[in-house]
Amino acid sequence: GAVVSQHPSWVICKSGTSVKIECRSLDFQATTMFWYRQFPKQSLMLMATSNEGSKATYEQGVEKDKFLINHASLTLSTLTVTSAHPEDSSFYICSARAPSLGNSPLHFGNGTRLTVT
Amino acid sequence: SQQGEEDPQALSIQEGENATMNCSYKTSINNLQWYRQNSGRGLVHLILIRSNEREKHSGRLRVTLDTSKKSSSLLITASRAADTASYFCATDEADSWGKFQFGAGTQVVVTP
Numbered sequence: 001g002a003v004v005s006q007h008p009s010w011v012i013c014k015s016g017t018s019v020k021i022e023c024r025s026l027d028f029q030a031t032t033m034f035w036y037r038q039f040p041k042q043s044l045m046l047m048a049t050s051n052e053g054s055k056a057t058y059e060q061g062v063e064k065d066k067f068l069i070n071h072a073s074l075t076l077s078t079l080t081v082t083s084a085h086p087e088d089s090s091f092y093i094c095s096a097r098a099p100s101l102g103n104s105p106l107h108f109g110n111g112t113r114l115t116v117t
Numbered sequence: 118s119q120q121g122e123e124d125p126q127a128l129s130i131q132e133g134e135n136a137t138m139n140c141s142y143k144t145s146i147n148n149l150q151w152y153r154q155n156s157g158r159g160l161v162h163l164i165l166i167r168s169n170e171r172e173k174h175s176g177r178l179r180v181t182l183d184t185s186k187k188s189s190s191l192l193i194t195a196s197r198a199a200d201t202a203s204y205f206c207a208t209d210e211a212d213s214w215g216k217f218q219f220g221a222g223t224q225v226v227v228t229p
Binding site: 006036043046049093095104105106108109111 | 150158159162205207222224
Protein backbone atom coordinates (compact mmCIF):
# COMPACT_ATOMS: atom_id res chain seq x y z
CA GLY A 1 0.00 0.00 0.00
CA ALA A 2 0.94 3.65 -0.29
CA VAL A 3 3.41 4.78 2.34
CA VAL A 4 4.08 8.28 3.57
CA SER A 5 7.18 8.91 5.63
CA GLN A 6 7.45 11.93 7.90
CA HIS A 7 10.63 13.08 9.55
CA PRO A 8 11.54 13.85 12.26
CA SER A 9 9.08 12.10 14.54
CA TRP A 10 9.82 14.53 17.32
CA VAL A 11 11.88 17.68 17.74
CA ILE A 12 12.64 20.03 20.58
CA CYS A 13 13.88 23.49 19.71
CA LYS A 14 14.49 26.81 21.37
CA SER A 15 12.24 29.77 20.90
CA GLY A 16 13.22 31.81 17.85
CA THR A 17 14.72 28.99 15.86
CA SER A 18 13.27 27.40 12.75
CA VAL A 19 12.33 23.78 12.30
CA LYS A 20 11.89 21.86 9.06
CA ILE A 21 9.61 18.84 8.78
CA GLU A 22 9.78 16.53 5.77
CA CYS A 23 7.00 14.51 4.25
CA ARG A 24 7.81 11.92 1.59
CA SER A 25 5.63 9.63 -0.44
CA LEU A 26 7.73 6.50 -0.72
CA ASP A 27 6.04 4.43 -3.38
CA PHE A 28 3.84 6.84 -5.26
CA GLN A 29 3.93 10.33 -6.68
CA ALA A 30 1.87 12.93 -4.91
CA THR A 31 1.12 16.16 -6.73
CA THR A 32 -0.75 17.30 -3.66
CA MET A 33 0.08 16.88 0.00
CA PHE A 34 -1.73 18.22 3.02
CA TRP A 35 -0.40 19.54 6.29
CA TYR A 36 -2.42 19.26 9.48
CA ARG A 37 -1.93 20.41 13.03
CA GLN A 38 -3.36 18.56 15.99
CA PHE A 39 -3.60 19.68 19.59
CA PRO A 40 -3.91 17.10 22.37
CA LYS A 41 -7.20 15.23 22.33
CA GLN A 42 -8.44 17.34 19.46
CA SER A 43 -9.08 16.79 15.79
CA LEU A 44 -6.86 17.57 12.85
CA MET A 45 -6.91 21.12 11.58
CA LEU A 46 -5.98 21.52 7.94
CA MET A 47 -3.24 24.11 7.69
CA ALA A 48 -2.41 24.11 4.01
CA THR A 49 -2.48 22.23 0.76
CA SER A 50 0.93 21.71 -0.76
CA ASN A 51 1.03 21.65 -4.56
CA GLU A 52 4.03 20.36 -6.47
CA GLY A 53 5.65 23.11 -8.49
CA SER A 54 3.41 25.89 -7.25
CA LYS A 55 2.59 27.87 -4.15
CA ALA A 56 0.81 26.24 -1.27
CA THR A 57 -2.77 27.11 -0.48
CA TYR A 58 -3.21 28.12 3.14
CA GLU A 59 -6.33 27.84 5.22
CA GLN A 60 -7.82 30.93 6.77
CA GLY A 61 -5.96 32.02 9.84
CA VAL A 62 -2.73 30.18 9.01
CA GLU A 63 0.24 32.50 8.57
CA LYS A 64 2.04 31.60 5.38
CA ASP A 65 5.17 33.47 6.42
CA LYS A 66 5.21 31.51 9.65
CA PHE A 67 4.62 28.10 8.14
CA LEU A 68 6.63 27.87 4.94
CA ILE A 69 5.72 25.03 2.64
CA ASN A 70 7.83 23.81 -0.24
CA HIS A 71 6.76 21.02 -2.57
CA ALA A 72 9.77 20.78 -4.86
CA SER A 73 9.23 17.28 -6.17
CA LEU A 74 6.46 14.76 -6.64
CA THR A 75 7.58 12.85 -3.56
CA LEU A 76 8.63 15.51 -1.09
CA SER A 77 6.93 18.36 0.71
CA THR A 78 8.49 20.28 3.57
CA LEU A 79 6.96 22.43 6.28
CA THR A 80 9.24 24.94 7.97
CA VAL A 81 8.07 26.52 11.18
CA THR A 82 9.96 29.81 11.22
CA SER A 83 10.93 31.66 14.39
CA ALA A 84 9.14 29.08 16.48
CA HIS A 85 7.50 30.06 19.74
CA PRO A 86 6.05 27.91 22.53
CA GLU A 87 2.54 28.35 21.13
CA ASP A 88 3.71 26.56 17.98
CA SER A 89 4.25 23.42 20.02
CA SER A 90 1.93 20.84 18.56
CA PHE A 91 1.64 17.62 16.60
CA TYR A 92 2.05 18.18 12.87
CA ILE A 93 0.89 15.54 10.41
CA CYS A 94 1.24 15.36 6.66
CA SER A 95 -0.79 13.33 4.25
CA ALA A 96 -0.89 12.58 0.56
CA ARG A 97 -3.34 11.09 -1.81
CA ALA A 98 -2.20 8.49 -4.29
CA PRO A 99 -3.14 9.43 -7.85
CA SER A 100 -6.45 8.02 -8.92
CA LEU A 101 -9.68 9.07 -10.55
CA GLY A 102 -10.96 10.15 -7.17
CA ASN A 103 -12.54 8.53 -4.13
CA SER A 104 -9.23 7.43 -2.72
CA PRO A 105 -8.06 7.67 0.88
CA LEU A 106 -5.40 9.88 2.36
CA HIS A 107 -2.18 8.25 3.47
CA PHE A 108 -0.68 9.79 6.56
CA GLY A 109 2.79 10.17 7.91
CA ASN A 110 3.30 9.27 11.55
CA GLY A 111 3.42 12.88 12.60
CA THR A 112 6.01 15.17 14.16
CA ARG A 113 5.79 16.23 17.78
CA LEU A 114 7.23 19.75 18.01
CA THR A 115 8.11 21.20 21.39
CA VAL A 116 9.36 24.75 21.53
CA THR A 117 11.04 25.75 24.78
CA SER B 118 -13.16 25.07 10.09
CA GLN B 119 -14.11 21.57 11.08
CA GLN B 120 -16.73 19.96 8.91
CA GLY B 121 -17.81 17.10 11.06
CA GLU B 122 -19.26 16.66 14.45
CA GLU B 123 -18.85 13.31 16.09
CA ASP B 124 -20.55 11.70 18.99
CA PRO B 125 -19.93 10.41 21.45
CA GLN B 126 -16.68 12.19 22.26
CA ALA B 127 -15.62 9.21 24.30
CA LEU B 128 -16.76 5.62 24.57
CA SER B 129 -15.71 2.99 27.06
CA ILE B 130 -16.73 -0.63 26.48
CA GLN B 131 -15.66 -4.14 27.32
CA GLU B 132 -14.14 -6.63 24.94
CA GLY B 133 -16.74 -8.39 22.88
CA GLU B 134 -19.19 -5.51 22.93
CA ASN B 135 -20.04 -3.42 19.90
CA ALA B 136 -18.97 0.21 19.56
CA THR B 137 -21.01 2.70 17.59
CA MET B 138 -20.02 6.25 16.80
CA ASN B 139 -21.69 8.87 14.64
CA CYS B 140 -20.54 11.68 12.42
CA SER B 141 -22.48 14.60 11.00
CA TYR B 142 -21.32 17.01 8.33
CA LYS B 143 -22.54 20.15 6.66
CA THR B 144 -21.68 20.29 2.97
CA SER B 145 -22.09 18.06 -0.06
CA ILE B 146 -19.47 15.37 -0.26
CA ASN B 147 -17.86 13.02 -2.75
CA ASN B 148 -17.22 10.44 -0.09
CA LEU B 149 -16.80 10.01 3.64
CA GLN B 150 -13.95 8.14 5.21
CA TRP B 151 -13.19 6.81 8.66
CA TYR B 152 -9.73 6.82 10.14
CA ARG B 153 -8.19 5.46 13.29
CA GLN B 154 -5.41 7.08 15.31
CA ASN B 155 -3.41 5.50 18.06
CA SER B 156 -2.01 7.96 20.59
CA GLY B 157 0.80 10.07 19.17
CA ARG B 158 0.71 8.44 15.76
CA GLY B 159 -0.55 9.22 12.30
CA LEU B 160 -3.94 8.21 11.02
CA VAL B 161 -4.76 4.90 9.42
CA HIS B 162 -7.47 4.64 6.83
CA LEU B 163 -10.25 2.21 7.75
CA ILE B 164 -13.02 2.48 5.22
CA LEU B 165 -14.38 4.76 2.50
CA ILE B 166 -18.02 5.12 1.54
CA ARG B 167 -19.02 6.98 -1.59
CA SER B 168 -21.84 9.49 -1.62
CA ASN B 169 -24.03 7.12 -3.66
CA GLU B 170 -23.54 4.25 -1.23
CA ARG B 171 -25.61 3.66 1.89
CA GLU B 172 -23.76 0.90 3.69
CA LYS B 173 -20.39 -0.74 3.55
CA HIS B 174 -18.66 -3.54 5.42
CA SER B 175 -15.03 -4.35 6.02
CA GLY B 176 -14.26 -7.16 8.44
CA ARG B 177 -15.68 -6.13 11.81
CA LEU B 178 -16.47 -2.65 10.57
CA ARG B 179 -19.80 -1.48 9.27
CA VAL B 180 -20.33 2.04 7.96
CA THR B 181 -23.58 3.68 7.00
CA LEU B 182 -24.14 6.94 5.17
CA ASP B 183 -27.32 9.00 5.04
CA THR B 184 -26.75 11.90 2.70
CA SER B 185 -30.23 13.32 3.33
CA LYS B 186 -29.35 13.72 7.00
CA LYS B 187 -25.67 14.38 6.27
CA SER B 188 -24.62 11.76 8.75
CA SER B 189 -22.63 8.56 8.97
CA SER B 190 -22.08 5.88 11.57
CA LEU B 191 -19.24 3.48 12.26
CA LEU B 192 -19.94 0.22 14.03
CA ILE B 193 -17.15 -1.95 15.35
CA THR B 194 -18.45 -5.39 16.23
CA ALA B 195 -16.97 -7.77 18.79
CA SER B 196 -14.49 -5.17 19.97
CA ARG B 197 -11.00 -6.06 21.12
CA ALA B 198 -8.57 -4.28 23.43
CA ALA B 199 -6.48 -3.53 20.35
CA ASP B 200 -9.37 -1.42 18.99
CA THR B 201 -8.58 1.19 21.66
CA ALA B 202 -7.87 4.35 19.69
CA SER B 203 -9.42 7.59 18.47
CA TYR B 204 -11.67 7.36 15.45
CA PHE B 205 -12.23 10.23 13.05
CA CYS B 206 -14.57 10.72 10.16
CA ALA B 207 -13.35 12.80 7.24
CA THR B 208 -15.36 14.26 4.42
CA ASP B 209 -14.08 14.77 0.91
CA GLU B 210 -15.96 17.95 0.00
CA ALA B 211 -17.80 17.93 -3.29
CA ASP B 212 -16.28 21.15 -4.58
CA SER B 213 -12.75 20.57 -3.39
CA TRP B 214 -11.31 17.20 -4.35
CA GLY B 215 -8.74 16.04 -1.88
CA LYS B 216 -9.42 18.71 0.72
CA PHE B 217 -10.57 16.64 3.65
CA GLN B 218 -12.23 17.99 6.74
CA PHE B 219 -12.04 15.95 9.90
CA GLY B 220 -14.55 15.47 12.63
CA ALA B 221 -13.76 15.99 16.28
CA GLY B 222 -13.18 12.30 16.85
CA THR B 223 -14.41 9.64 19.23
CA GLN B 224 -12.00 8.23 21.77
CA VAL B 225 -12.73 4.55 22.25
CA VAL B 226 -11.38 2.52 25.15
CA VAL B 227 -11.90 -1.22 25.12
CA THR B 228 -11.15 -2.95 28.39
CA PRO B 229 -10.30 -6.66 28.56
